[in-house]
Amino acid sequence: xxxxxxxxxxxxxxxxxxxxxxxxxxxxxxxxxxxxxxxxxxxxxxxxxxxxxxxxxxxxxxxxxxxxxxxxxxxxxxxxxxxxxxxxxxxxxxxxxxxxxxxxxxxxxxxxxxxxxxxxxxxxxxxxxxxxxxxxxxxxxxxxxxxxxxxxxxxxxxxxxxx
Amino acid sequence: xxxxxxxxxxxxxxxxxxxxxxxxxxxxxxxxxxxxxxxxxxxxxxxxxxxxxxxxxxxxxxxxxxxxxxxxxxxxxxxxxxxxxxxxxxxxxxxxxxxxxxxxxxxxxxxxxxxxxxxxxxxxxxxxxxxxxxxxxxxxxxxxxxxxxxxxxxxxxxxxxxxxxxxxxxxxxxxxxxxxxxxxxxxxxxxxxxxxxxxxxxxxxxxxxxxxxxxxxxxxxxxxxxxxxxxxxxxxxxxxxxxxxxxxxxxxxxxxxxxxxxxxxxxxxxxxxxxxxxxxxxxxxxxxxxxxxxxxxxxxxxxxxxxxxxxxxxxxxxxxxxxxxxxxxxxxxxxxxxxxxxxxxxxxxxxxxxxxxxxxxxxxxxxxxxxxxxxxxxxxxxxxxxxxxxxxxxxxxxxxxxxxxxxxxxxxxxxxxxxxx
Ligand code: FES
Ligand SMILES: [Fe+2]
Numbered sequence: 001x002x003x004x005x006x007x008x009x010x011x012x013x014x015x016x017x018x019x020x021x022x023x024x025x026x027x028x029x030x031x032x033x034x035x036x037x038x039x040x041x042x043x044x045x046x047x048x049x050x051x052x053x054x055x056x057x058x059x060x061x062x063x064x065x066x067x068x069x070x071x072x073x074x075x076x077x078x079x080x081x082x083x084x085x086x087x088x089x090x091x092x093x094x095x096x097x098x099x100x101x102x103x104x105x106x107x108x109x110x111x112x113x114x115x116x117x118x119x120x121x122x123x124x125x126x127x128x129x130x131x132x133x134x135x136x137x138x139x140x141x142x143x144x145x146x147x148x149x150x151x152x153x154x155x156x157x158x159x160x161x162x163x
Numbered sequence: 164x165x166x167x168x169x170x171x172x173x174x175x176x177x178x179x180x181x182x183x184x185x186x187x188x189x190x191x192x193x194x195x196x197x198x199x200x201x202x203x204x205x206x207x208x209x210x211x212x213x214x215x216x217x218x219x220x221x222x223x224x225x226x227x228x229x230x231x232x233x234x235x236x237x238x239x240x241x242x243x244x245x246x247x248x249x250x251x252x253x254x255x256x257x258x259x260x261x262x263x264x265x266x267x268x269x270x271x272x273x274x275x276x277x278x279x280x281x282x283x284x285x286x287x288x289x290x291x292x293x294x295x296x297x298x299x300x301x302x303x304x305x306x307x308x309x310x311x312x313x314x315x316x317x318x319x320x321x322x323x324x325x326x327x328x329x330x331x332x333x334x335x336x337x338x339x340x341x342x343x344x345x346x347x348x349x350x351x352x353x354x355x356x357x358x359x360x361x362x363x364x365x366x367x368x369x370x371x372x373x374x375x376x377x378x379x380x381x382x383x384x385x386x387x388x389x390x391x392x393x394x395x396x397x398x399x400x401x402x403x404x405x406x407x408x409x410x411x412x413x414x415x416x417x418x419x420x421x422x423x424x425x426x427x428x429x430x431x432x433x434x435x436x437x438x439x440x441x442x443x444x445x446x447x448x449x450x451x452x453x454x455x456x457x458x459x460x461x462x463x464x465x466x467x468x469x470x471x472x473x474x475x476x477x478x479x480x481x482x483x484x485x486x487x488x489x490x491x492x493x494x495x496x497x498x499x500x501x502x503x504x505x506x507x508x509x510x511x512x513x514x515x516x517x518x519x520x521x522x523x524x525x526x527x528x529x530x531x532x533x534x535x536x537x538x539x540x541x542x543x544x545x546x547x548x549x550x551x552x553x554x555x556x557x558x559x560x561x562x563x564x565x566x567x568x569x570x571x572x573x574x575x576x577x578x579x580x581x582x583x584x
Contacts, residue, residue, distance in 0.1 A: 079522030
């Protein structure tokens with residue numbers, strides 16, 4: 001069990017992370033990560049998916065995460081130029097301590113994306129997120145974020161924004 | 164898919180000219196229906212790879228054009244392709260992407276088929292007199308053939324054999340497969356499916372377009388060094404070429420621009436690499452092995468729907484006249500697991516909706532599709548490079564990598580297929 005104060009800090013972190021992603025505030029979003037961060041989005045809903053054997057939509061270490069952000073900051077990442085207009089609802093937040101003092105946070109999200117780069121279409125993205133949070137110098141940072149879309153294995157349109 | 168009343172015949176010779184094509188080829192639903200019949204039903208279409216269904220009863224479901232099919236390995240070890248439609252009243256028999264089955268049972272009234280397509284049983288057979296099960300097996304793609312594990316099917320009982328369709332383009336498969344010390348590729352990592360709001364032909368055209376790289380992919384090239392760097396910059400300094408292999412097959416060959424081994428991987432070193440090279444040298448001798456690791460795998464489009472995408476394999480799946488899906492999976496090299504983990508990460512970097520290359524391609528493809536609705540200007544210019552193409556010793560047209568030789572290769576074959584009797 002987390003204390004009320006700890007749970008509140010977790011919820012604030014998750015909301016803030018969602019808002020920074022929605023608003024394409026790339027540098028601030030990147031600053032939420034630890035140096036050993038892993039950003040994973042499987043291409044399947046199978047809970048047994050192994051990122052070393054099966055292809056993923058995203059499997060970023062810190063270096064690739066930085067490249068992802070740099071691309072978005074060039075102004076030439078046409079799949080996000082201009083950036084999609086987005087708002088996501090995050091809910092059902094459950095948090096538990098892990099053995100090593102980190103926190104495991106699970107939540108659901110529903111994200112409305114207006115993709116304005118070509119056809120100006122509204123896309124709905126729905127899934128479950130697992131954050132792993134660690135205190136670094138008194139502040140919560142994420143060292144792992146796993147996003148499983150309900151339609152992870154279906155044909156997906158561009159997903160170059162931060163999910 | 165074909166409409167009830169016959170479409171007024173479309174003059175493909177007028178729409179597809181040697182140096183320009185008409186925009187309706189990307190927007191007219193009647194043309195799409197024609198393509199599904201002439202290209203995807205009558206011709207050879209890539210369905211899947213041997214390694215996806217290693218054991219008897221293993222299957223994957225795919226579509227040939229818009230026709231749902233099951234590719235399954237029978238108890239005799241042979242691969243068959245069945246139409247995924249119950250012989251009773253048409254229900255799709257198998258809804259799963261992939262799996263293992265001993266039988267396929269239709270959910271509607273329980274008709275059950277075995278993996279050779281034979282109808283095993285019909286519930287309550289008293290409702291029929293002299294029912295002949297043997298004529299109610301799953302419909303089968305009449306022709307199935309493969310090359311180096313790549314399985315193709317045709318829904319037409321007649322036509323040229325696969326070997327004639329592929330022609331000398333089998334060398335492109337060889338170039339990729341022979342990089343494996345075991346001589347085989349394995350497609351076992353699963354597929355990512357990337358939805359594209361454009362006509363399906365935009366995908367083979369873009370996958371073989373050497374002109375767009377420095378523009379569409381400017382974000383990536385201005386951020387990290389990639390193996391493609393050598394094809395942007397001064398026009399005369401670019402050594403890579405495009406090549407027309409006939410029958411609609413065509414390639415980008417980056418290798419004339421490579422100066423050292425493994426540039427197609429962005430470099431490689433370490434003990435796993437040393438062992439890999441040694442294994443190739445034992446099989447092929449030093450010179451050939453060195454050439455293989457210098458040249459790397461093929462970057463080629465096999466008409467109409469297969470992309471040998473260097474270290475990836477991709478499938479083009481048409482959905483409708485303005486909608487298609489680009490499937491991809493890393494091309495694992497049998498016998499070198501250390502390499503394959505790297506190829507897996509490369510696939511995620513380059514291909515798919517969240518990668519660093521394809522989202523730009525498919526954004527531009529969608530904008531291309533929007534522009535093609537204009538009719539004030541209705542022609543697409545495809546004459547680039549006609550002034551400097553040459554024919555090589557093997558009769559293939561070759562040109563500068565930025566030239567539209569690949570588009571013309573596709574469209575010339577398209578015109579033949581769409582107008583033949
Ligand atoms: S439609 Fe398949 S059993 Fe009736
Ligand atoms: Fe591209």
